[in-house]
Amino acid sequence: MPCQECKFGWILTPQGAKPCECKRIAQREKLIEKASIPARYRHCTIDNYHPQGSPESNYFLSQATAKIIAARVISEFPTEQGLLLQGHCGVGKTHLAVGILHSLIDRNMEAGLFCDLTALFTKIQSTWNPHSSDTTLDILTPILQSPYLVLDELGGVRTTQWSQDLLMQVVNARYTANLLTIITTNYLDTEAGSAEILTDRVGERIRSRLKQMARPVQILGTDYRSSRESPRL
Numbered sequence: 001m002p003c004q005e006c007k008f009g010w011i012l013t014p015q016g017a018k019p020c021e022c023k024r025i026a027q028r029e030k031l032i033e034k035a036s037i038p039a040r041y042r043h044c045t046i047d048n049y050h051p052q053g054s055p056e057s058n059y060f061l062s063q064a065t066a067k068i069i070a071a072r073v074i075s076e077f078p079t080e081q082g083l084l085l086q087g088h089c090g091v092g093k094t095h096l097a098v099g100i101l102h103s104l105i106d107r108n109m110e111a112g113l114f115c116d117l118t119a120l121f122t123k124i125q126s127t128w129n130p131h132s133s134d135t136t137l138d139i140l141t142p143i144l145q146s147p148y149l150v151l152d153e154l155g156g157v158r159t160t161q162w163s164q165d166l167l168m169q170v171v172n173a174r175y176t177a178n179l180l181t182i183i184t185t186n187y188l189d190t191e192a193g194s195a196e197i198l199t200d201r202v203g204e205r206i207r208s209r210l211k212q213m214a215r216p217v218q219i220l221g222t223d224y225r226s227s228r229e230s231p232r233l
């Protein structure tokens, strides 16, 4: 249906023709589509990320701080090069990561990319099949070149030598090219008891590389086991 305002994408003003808002909206939808954000996160913005719990609690404060850092990554783009959002399930890491992606797409009108790491490994393995028409490079190129990338669920699968090499290649290429990479992981760097930490899942080499290129943001949740928060009575 043609736009009621302009009919053909441009509005004539005394200063000349300017693009109509409908053009921008259509272009934005295309960019969001291109970013491959999963349906369940399509609504996520920084504004609609709401820290949970009582405002004095450690977990509320950590979530509120994460929100401020996310907003700063957007306003100061491209200063920050990497963000490592760490926290247990349900604290909103992917929400914040997608929120950053949405805002940067809106602001720069340039596509970013959402990449689920488990799906990426599976996809690349499928190219090893001789009947596959895709090559590893076809799949990796947009991930290496996207101006802003979300790598979701780091450590979701325990890495092996080849997946660690692949991750290193991605992370190094983006770091060298000064491209923003936002990583989420359910694994922390310390845990009470014998629970696995991030290094157990991705190896020493990747963990230490990330220390150099990504600002760690730990987001606590109500289920945070080693929290010093004492229960409210």
Ligand SMILES: [Zn+2]
Binding pocket: 003, 004, 005, 006, 007, 008, 009, 010, 020, 021, 022, 023
């Ligand atoms: Zn229009």
